[in-house]
Amino acid sequence: MSLILYSAVGGTDPISNNHDGSLLHICRHRKPDKVYLLVSMEMGMFQKHDQRYTYCIEQLGLMLNHKFEVVLINEENLDRPDSFDEVYPIIKRDILRIRSENQNDELIVNIASGTPAMKYCLQFLSALADYNFTPISVTTPERSSNPHREDRYNYNPKAQWENNKDNDPNHIDRTYETKSLLMLSEFYKHTMIKFIQEYNYSAALTFAKTGMFFSSDITEMLEAFDARLKLNTANAQTDLRKYGFELPYPNKNRQVFEYYLNLKVKLHKEEFADFIRAVTPLMTVLLELCLEHCEINLKIYTTTNSEGIRKWNEVILAGTDLDDILNSSFANFKYGTVYNSHLRVLAEAFLSKSDKDKALYRDIVKLDRFEESVRNRAAHKMVNADPASIKKIAGITPQEAFDCITRVLPILNVPVAGKSDSYNKMNELILSKLQ
Numbered sequence: 001m002s003l004i005l006y007s008a009v010g011g012t013d014p015i016s017n018n019h020d021g022s023l024l025h026i027c028r029h030r031k032p033d034k035v036y037l038l039v040s041m042e043m044g045m046f047q048k049h050d051q052r053y054t055y056c057i058e059q060l061g062l063m064l065n066h067k068f069e070v071v072l073i074n075e076e077n078l079d080r081p082d083s084f085d086e087v088y089p090i091i092k093r094d095i096l097r098i099r100s101e102n103q104n105d106e107l108i109v110n111i112a113s114g115t116p117a118m119k120y121c122l123q124f125l126s127a128l129a130d131y132n133f134t135p136i137s138v139t140t141p142e143r144s145s146n147p148h149r150e151d152r153y154n155y156n157p158k159a160q161w162e163n164n165k166d167n168d169p170n171h172i173d174r175t176y177e178t179k180s181l182l183m184l185s186e187f188y189k190h191t192m193i194k195f196i197q198e199y200n201y202s203a204a205l206t207f208a209k210t211g212m213f214f215s216s217d218i219t220e221m222l223e224a225f226d227a228r229l230k231l232n233t234a235n236a237q238t239d240l241r242k243y244g245f246e247l248p249y250p251n252k253n254r255q256v257f258e259y260y261l262n263l264k265v266k267l268h269k270e271e272f273a274d275f276i277r278a279v280t281p282l283m284t285v286l287l288e289l290c291l292e293h294c295e296i297n298l299k300i301y302t303t304t305n306s307e308g309i310r311k312w313n314e315v316i317l318a319g320t321d322l323d324d325i326l327n328s329s330f331a332n333f334k335y336g337t338v339y340n341s342h343l344r345v346l347a348e349a350f351l352s353k354s355d356k357d358k359a360l361y362r363d364i365v366k367l368d369r370f371e372e373s374v375r376n377r378a379a380h381k382m383v384n385a386d387p388a389s390i391k392k393i394a395g396i397t398p399q400e401a402f403d404c405i406t407r408v409l410p411i412l413n414v415p416v417a418g419k420s421d422s423y424n425k426m427n428e429l430i431l432s433k434l435q
Contacts, residue, residue: 002105005032006098006133008081008091008114008122009043011152014056015160022112022138024056025166027068029175030108030136034069036098038091038114040081044074052157059161082198084117084206091121099132107133111178111187116194117203123178123187137187139174141165153386188213189434196427196434199265201226217243221430228426229265233258243429248419256285257414260405261423267402272385275398279371280340282405287343289412290364293357294350296322302338310338325349344368360411363404370394370401 005026013021020028027035035057039047047053054070061068073094080086098107111122126135165171178187188207192214195204205222208214224239228247233254237247249257259282266275291298301317304310312335317323327333329345348368351361373394387397396404409416 002033002102003030004034004036004098004102004105004107005030005110006036006038006094006107006122007110008038008118009040009047009053010113010115010118013043013113014053014157015164017141018163018165019141020138020164020166022110023053024060025138026108026110026112026136026175027057027060028064028166029173031064031066032068032108034071034102036071036073036094038073038094038118039075040078041076042079042081044076046152046155047072050155050157052155052160055157056161063167082115082117082200082203084120084203087115087117088121091118092125095125095133108136109133110138111135112138116191116198116200120188120191120207123191126178135178136175137178139176141174153388185213192218193431193434196225196430198269199229199423199427200269201229215433218430218433225426225430228258229262231255231258231262240426240429245426245429248422249414253414256282256289256409257416257419259285260409260414260416261420263402263405264420265423267398272387272390272398275402276371276374276385276390279367279401280375283367283371284340284343286364286367286405286408286412287340287347289414290347290351290360291343293360293412294347294354296346296350298338311336312338312342322346340371344372357411360408363408366396367401367404367408370396370404 007023007026009023010021013023015021015024019025023037026032037053039053043053054072057068057070060066075090078086078090095107095109109122109126111119111126113119123135126133161167192204192207195201195207201222205219205226208219208222220239221243224236227233227239228236233247240247247254247258259278263275263278263282266272266278288298298310301313301320301322302310303313312326314335317326317335325346326342330342347364348361351357351364354361374390387399391397391400394401406416406420
């Protein structure tokens, strides 16, 4: 009888912080004969680039004098591994197929690697389905959260292996089986906390509704959190107020500030392509605020139809500075629909005339160039682009673009100081109930 391991691949695999990631540590101590690896689109890019996962397992096999047969399950279309709805059918399919093909073998699964959604799916299936496999978890070397400190885009598998402290024969075995209801409850709670800390409220909400360990208050709060992340702030505020939480802005600035926080979440989650796509609508608002800052009221010069499409009013524009700028900037300017490109040249023209607005002008120009240079690439699904590649295209990284926005907003009467940690404060509401 052979021992088989099924494992997703996560951000701290194969080696992180000079220690085995969960995948490698289970291989080291359980010594499976065959290892099935579920590889998402992003992790597949890393494997294709430097073979980091298979390389380290091969090196471990040489050290232990044990043959690991590795089977890569490449899910090239899995770009949302944090979505329970996307990963559950994939993992269920894999488990059923592996059990069917290896009926007389023992199956263990790694519930410590991958996204929280992946971990939950495996623990959920092991607890509630008769698939006959054993979930294995791994504690971190610090016995606490395990953030990856390595640059995943510039990873050296050989150097990581050579510096791996778990190659020391005196290292501690950190693997353990999860079986009891109490341990399952702890796993559910830990998974929920990870979802919330990563601002993955949609997955947390699905988790709360399908699990057996969470109260109706938890579900209602997560519904409000999810609504806020989806920019449905009116519903979010109504529900959050029941728990004594107020969104930072009660006035017209709420929309732009909540959008700003939404970008901050995307940056934290390294959703760089989504970040890029989201900058365009924000730039429209920022450019309008810049014109308002320059005491120019666009409503005077435009009309809006029943579909919400704004058009230039040629009669009102005639003879104004705005008309001169637009006609000198665009050959055969047709008036018609108001585009970001129009707002861009207007805002930059008026800001450049003011000595007191030099800093604002510089940041707006940087943001304009960033948005304009990467917008079309992002529209064609430039997924999983790393900051260095984006900087080559746009001149600044997503973080630097966000820093520009952070500097611009207070000048445009949307202060962010003391308010930008609003999501973390919101999270504290629910985390206090889960501790």
